[in-house]
Amino acid sequence: MRVLVAGLGVSGFPVAAHLAEREAQVTVVDGNTTRDESERIRILEVFDVDVRRGPEHVSALPQPAGGGAFDLVVTSPGWRPDSPVIAGARAAGIPVIGEVELAWRVRGANDAPWLVVTGTNGKTTTTTMLASMLDAAGLRTRACGNIGDPLLEAVLDPDLDVLAIELSSFQLHWQFSMGAHAAVVLNIADDHLDWHGGAHAYRADKGRAYENVARACVYNVDDPATRSLVEDADVVEGARAIGFTLGIPGPGEVGVVEDVLVDRAYIPQRYSSAAELGGLEDVAHAVGMDAPGPHHIADALAAAALARSVDVPTGAVRDGLRRHAPGEHRSRLVAEAEEVRWIDDSKATNPHAAAAALAACDPVVWIAGGLLKGADVDELVAQAVPRLRAVVLIGEDRSALRAALEEHAPDTPVAEVVVDSSADGADPRRGEDVAARAVELAGSFAQPGDTVLLAPAAASMDQFRDYRTRGEMFGAAVRSRLGGTAPATGG
Structure with missing residues (x-):
């Protein structure tokens, strides 16, 4: 060929x-x-x-x-x-296909089940939690796809028992015949609309994760759009819909009872009882925070639902959470000094992710802005108003955030980081300058008990190489401001 x-x-x-x-x-x-x-x-x-x-x-x-x-x-x-x-x-x-479709076609004798994770936010955390649970159960696995190893390399490894696969909407767009053992769409919010051509097309591409699923279509009870995608999917006969919820789960769901994660989906007695999967303290340990946010708990439940689809014992779910290392630039505590916490959530590249990060902080000095990719930030700002101490705006698309703040939070102090627009966006000195100015301004607003949160709600390429670089430069600027006395931390 x-x-x-x-x-x-x-x-x-x-x-x-x-x-x-x-x-x-x-x-x-x-x-x-x-x-x-x-x-x-x-x-x-x-x-x-x-x-x-x-x-x-x-x-x-x-x-x-x-x-x-x-x-x-x-x-x-x-x-x-x-x-x-x-x-x-x-x-x-x-014919045009992507790596996912190619990997599915050439997997050959490798019959390791595919456990697929997608959604607007939380994909990486859920996938790494899943891999940790599988490993705790003694299964040979890899986190691959949009993170870790390339999917094509993973499917050609004959020694693996199961694959934990993160897939983006871009990757799913070009797949046509994949049949995962189990898949989850964590949540749906507008993102990458410029690439997909609109919200309907974006959601349809996310829904491709459910096509041909053999065992379990895991959906978010609190996000009805994900259930709709399950209902529209053409699955293998016998595949079940498994919900995850932050509330008390019904039969066929996993959820939370008081401070305990429980399974009422994969046990024979699911109509009358539940199996314990771990506690909220295990989730806190997994994400390196004293108190996990609702999105962290949801990610852990989704990972557990996928792990249980390949008969991972309940104890391995708990052990996997305890062994899990928090991901880079996702709600990571950079430093804490003078009763101010500095949090790096540079991976919050869209409004939905930023909203989840903001929900875990109160009061907050919010650093936001970048390339919005056509996303609407009005609802994000309106919901964040009660938590805001001040806002520091960075990036090219400051105007939409500024307008939303003027409408919904006219009394909230707002400062902007303005740099020479003719400067080369690939020049690392430009990003360093933006990060340093943003940290200096945020520090001038912060009071004891506050959190300074980098959760841009936007992509980074206007002023940084990528979101990782943005997070790294933010952390370096924080430590420089604190005189190197507060080490980077992250649980």
Whole structure:
């Protein structure tokens, strides 16, 4: 086959290498020439892969080296459906798939069940909690997909018992035949609408996680949209709908009774009793916080529901939570000094995630802003008003946040970090300057008992390389402000 691989990154490279090993004629195109990809290119050249880098190679659908047309296009998740290469392929009738679809097709003898996690927020925390529970049960597993190892590498590992797979809406968009053993859509809120072309298309792509599920479709009782996706899915006969809730669960659900996580879904006596899965103190330990937020508890319940679908014992759910290490830049305590807590939630890249972070802080000095990706922040700001001590705005899309604050919180102090818009966004000094100014302003507002929270509700690429860099620079600025006397912490 003549295969075009769109992208030379974390997803594209293993796809190209694997297909070339299978003796496909592979061409890779990537418009980005700033990254150092020399090592990957050298490896691909060993397999006679034709690597073409530069914007001129992605302005239209290319041709194979020998002429003719490609038989298949495998796209990396970040490539929009309307990009010239992808749109050109579809117009020419060439099948376009992603890494998830390819991995499902080539998994061969590896029958390790797929446990799939998606949703607008909480995917990474839920997936790593799930992997920790599986490991505590003695199962050989990997956290893979949108985090950890590339999915294609994981499915070709014959020694794994089960896969814990995080999938983004971008990845799900290009899959067509996957049949997970169990899957969860944690929540649904508007995000990436510019990429998907609207809210309906975004939700439909999230719902692809439920298609062909064999054992359990796990949904959020408190988010009816997720149940609707289950009801619309075409699943294997016998698959069950399993709800998770922060309240007392009914039969067929997992939930919370007082301070105990319980299962009324996978036990024979589910109509009359419940099995204990752990306590809220275990969730607190898992996320490195004294008091876990509602979203942390929901993530733990969703992970437990998936783990129980492969018969993980209740004790392993508890042990997995206790062994779990908190994720980077997700509600991480950077420092605490003079009775002020500094929290890094740089991974809150949309309003829904920022709302969850804000709900766990009161009062709060909120650092927000960046690239909003078409999201509406009006409801987010309106809900946050009672908690706000002050707001520090960063990023290009400050105007929408400023307008919402003027309407809903006219008495809340607001400061803005303004930098030279002509500066190179890839220059790390620009991000360092933004972080330092934001921390200085936030510190001037904070009072004893307050939390300074970086939860931008927006993407980072206008002023930082990515959300990780944004979080790292925020942490460095905090420690610099505190004179290095308060070490980074995170449980």
